[in-house]
Amino acid sequence: MNFENNLSFAQKLDEADQLRHFRSQFLFPNYNGKDFIYLCGNSLGLQPKVASxxxxxxxxxxxxxxxxxxxxxxxxxxxxxxxxxxxxxxxxxxxxxxxxxxxxxxxxxxxxxxxxxxxxxxxxxxxxxxxxxxxxxxxxxxxxxxxxxxxxxxxxxxxxxxxxxxxxxxxxxxxxxxxxxxxxxxxxxxxxxxxxxxxxxxxxxxxxxxxxxxxxxxxxxxxxxxxxxxxxxxxxxxxxxxxxxxxxxxxxxxxxxxxxxxxxxxxxxxxxxxxxxxxxxxxxxxxxxxxxxxxxxxxxxxxxxxxxxxxxxxxxxxxxxGFIAPLREKSITLTGYLEFIINEVNKDLGFEQYKIITPKLAKDRGAQLSIIAQRNGKQIFDGLMANHILGDWREPDVIRLSAVPLYNSFEDVFMAGQALLKVSKDILTSKRIKND
Ligand SMILES: Cc1ncc(COP(=O)(O)O)c(C=O)c1O
Ligand SMILES: Nc1ccccc1C(=O)C[C@H](N)C(=O)O
Known part of the structure; x- marks a missing residue:
């Protein structure tokens, strides 16, 4: 699929998503009083509303x-x-x-x-x-x-x-x-x-x-x-x-x-x-x-x-x-979109700040992408948190993000990309100024 880096494209993919109504069956974190975009199902999945x-x-x-x-x-x-x-x-x-x-x-x-x-x-x-x-x-x-x-x-x-x-x-x-x-x-x-x-x-x-x-x-x-x-x-x-x-x-x-x-x-x-x-x-x-x-x-x-x-x-x-097959079908596209969006951030920055170490082919990966920031990795991760994007950090230097087909949307992925670009610019620009 030819992806586009804009909100209306992401929203169109969401409209066409047969599984989109499952999102409303989960509770999204309101952490420190803020609504987060949750990209951390690789560590702890969200709570189904029906759980209680x-x-x-x-x-x-x-x-x-x-x-x-x-x-x-x-x-x-x-x-x-x-x-x-x-x-x-x-x-x-x-x-x-x-x-x-x-x-x-x-x-x-x-x-x-x-x-x-x-x-x-x-x-x-x-x-x-x-x-x-x-x-x-x-x-x-x-x-x-x-x-x-x-x-x-x-x-x-x-x-x-x-x-x-x-x-x-x-x-x-x-x-x-x-x-x-x-x-x-x-x-x-x-x-x-x-x-x-x-x-x-x-x-x-x-x-x-x-x-x-x-x-x-x-x-x-x-x-x-x-x-x-x-x-x-x-x-x-x-x-x-x-x-x-x-x-x-x-x-x-x-x-x-x-x-x-x-x-x-x-x-x-x-x-x-x-x-x-x-x-x-x-x-x-x-x-x-x-x-x-x-x-x-x-x-x-x-x-x-x-x-x-x-x-x-x-x-x-x-x-x-429908158990796994429909979820997997969406997951392949959703993770593909996440990969595309991260590469778009690299393009906007003008250099390869983010290297995805997870394999490129769908047959070799699931929902998770592991990303190494070439500069200021932990600071970037903290910056994502400050901008209400919840993934996780694994020592020594990986940011893990997963878009989960049951509850994540293409819009989540697009918005996470926007936040990553903002955080990258803030941190890397201020660093350059400091270094000058
Ligand atoms: C691959 C793997 N093995 C083991 C564990 C530990 O699981 P538990 O704490 O439930 O024993 C985890 C996650 O914490 C894991 O990802
Ligand atoms: N069970 C936990 C309890 C506390 C914090 C993290 C976990 C995880 O599951 C970590 C996960 N296995 C990981 O791949 O890092």
């Missing part, structure tokens, strides 16, 4: 039924997750039995590694992307230590080539092949939190399987953002948080995926708890753990009803929006 009502429903159930709420009422808590997993499964391309809602992300990463990182002999290494989100690095380091290995030996990190930001798939594949006999687990983030790069999940999964490794994905930045087909791609396991692109609220419930091909493998280790026990016998309180079938058998503690209620509110919106 859905949450209130469960508070009422608690008030009315107390402990009987587990078994009685219109949504007994014992089975609450079942309705939700039906809505979550299409978001990640899974069968409902392959997914479960439980805990938070890093906890689930640990629980799944207990099952799927099973080093044997010289096959004891984990391969991951260099510069993964720190929580993943810490989790993986502590898991290899738990098995008695030194992280320096047991973890292979794949970094971009010297001077590049982006990992080439062929370099990942080459590293997998190079270490074919030693890799037990391939474990990448679907989309890297810093660069916004979406890895070629299908190809990497296949390459991991070809050398006899297990393949898992952390989909924190991918779930609800890009179309993934965990079942069809034959992914072994995955987990994600739901508070970013799936708007479940701070600390919201996490999702896990275990491919159905593993359901009958009784040899998998688990850190078990009573909620993963066979559901119809759970309350018999018998000795000897027997897992419930499917991903539900990885549950440890009882259902976190209130976080699930918040997630439920958002899943209902996803269902109305």
């Amino acid at each position: 009502e859905v949450l209130k429903g469960q508070l009422d159930n608690w008030a009315n039924y107390a402990v009987e709420g587990w078994f009685d009422g219109n949504e007994p808590w014992m089975f609450y997750h079942k309705a939700l997993k039906k809505l979550m499964a299409p978001i990640v391309g899974a069968l409902p039995a392959e997914v479960c809602l439980m805990n938070t992300l890093t906890v689930n990463l640990h629980l799944l590694m207990v099952s799927f990182y099973q080093p044997k002999g010289k096959r004891f290494k984990i391969i991951m992307e260099g510069g993964a989100f720190p929580s993943d690095q810490y989790a993986i380091e502590s898991q290899v230590r738990f098995h008695g290995f030194d992280p320096k030996e047991a973890i292979i990190e794949v970094f971009p080539k010297e001077g590049e930001e982006i990992l080439h798939t062929e370099d990942i594949l080459a590293k997998i092949k190079e270490n074919a006999d030693e890799i037990a687990l391939v474990l990448f983030g679907g989309i890297n939190y810093y660069t916004g790069q979406w890895y070629d999940m299908e190809t990497i999964t296949k390459a991991g399987h070809e050398i006899g490794a297990i393949v898992g994905w952390d989909l924190a930045h991918a779930a609800g953002n890009v179309p993934v087909k965990l079942h069809d791609w034959d992914v072994d396991f995955a987990c994600w948080c739901s508070y970013k692109y799936q708007n479940s609220g701070p600390g919201g419930i996490s999702g896990i995926f275990v491919h159905e091909k593993h359901f009958s493998n009784t040899k998998l280790n688990r850190f078990a708890g009573w909620w993963g026990y066979q559901e119809n016998k759970r309350f018999k309180m018998e000795k000897g753990f027997i897992p419930e079938a499917g991903a539900d058998g990885w549950q440890v503690s009882c259902t976190q009803v209130m976080p699930m209620a918040l997630y439920h509110a958002s899943l209902q919106i996803f269902e109305k929006a």
Whole structure:
């Protein structure tokens, strides 16, 4: 599409947007008394207006039924997750039995590694992307230590080539092949939190399987953002948080995926708890753990009803929006427009002040663009905040902006560009004056 850098063009795109009415279903931040343009769904999605009502429903159930709420009422808590997993499964391309809602992300990463990182002999290494989100690095380091290995030996990190930001798939594949006999687990983030790069999940999964490794994905930045087909791609396991692109609220419930091909493998280790026990016998309180079938058998503690209620509110919106395909279609154009607008700012400034390190092709990215300001990065970010544009800053030097198709408009993107131009001129001009 040929984009234009003016308000009426952005508004025309909004008028033609089939998803535009979803915007009014969210609460936009009124931070320090100012209405903000929110471009930070990559960190925390906005609150659906219906969230308080859905949450209130469960508070009422608690008030009315107390402990009987587990078994009685219109949504007994014992089975609450079942309705939700039906809505979550299409978001990640899974069968409902392959997914479960439980805990938070890093906890689930640990629980799944207990099952799927099973080093044997010289096959004891984990391969991951260099510069993964720190929580993943810490989790993986502590898991290899738990098995008695030194992280320096047991973890292979794949970094971009010297001077590049982006990992080439062929370099990942080459590293997998190079270490074919030693890799037990391939474990990448679907989309890297810093660069916004979406890895070629299908190809990497296949390459991991070809050398006899297990393949898992952390989909924190991918779930609800890009179309993934965990079942069809034959992914072994995955987990994600739901508070970013799936708007479940701070600390919201996490999702896990275990491919159905593993359901009958009784040899998998688990850190078990009573909620993963066979559901119809759970309350018999018998000795000897027997897992419930499917991903539900990885549950440890009882259902976190209130976080699930918040997630439920958002899943209902996803269902109305047609899950991922329509969102993705808009997202590609919206992010393309954001990229165009940032490049227009460069043009207006007369030099490349902003370098987008996220890949250019839609197949290699989701909603997020990671931008390095060549000069005064942190000051520019603070300036955006002062002008009511809310993205986020990640050390050492990236501004992350994401236009989310469920609630962001093309006008948001255009206005953010106007603010970026103003802030850039203010800061860079005053700097030049100071330097003169
Ligand atoms: C890739 C990735 N992994 C792990 C986390 C940590 O998630 P949590 O704090 O829910 O465990 C995040 C976000 O905070 C993330 O982006
Ligand atoms: N859970 C959080 C709590 C506090 C502040 C940020 C987060 C994030 O989720 C950060 C995000 N994972 C990131 O990619 O930076």
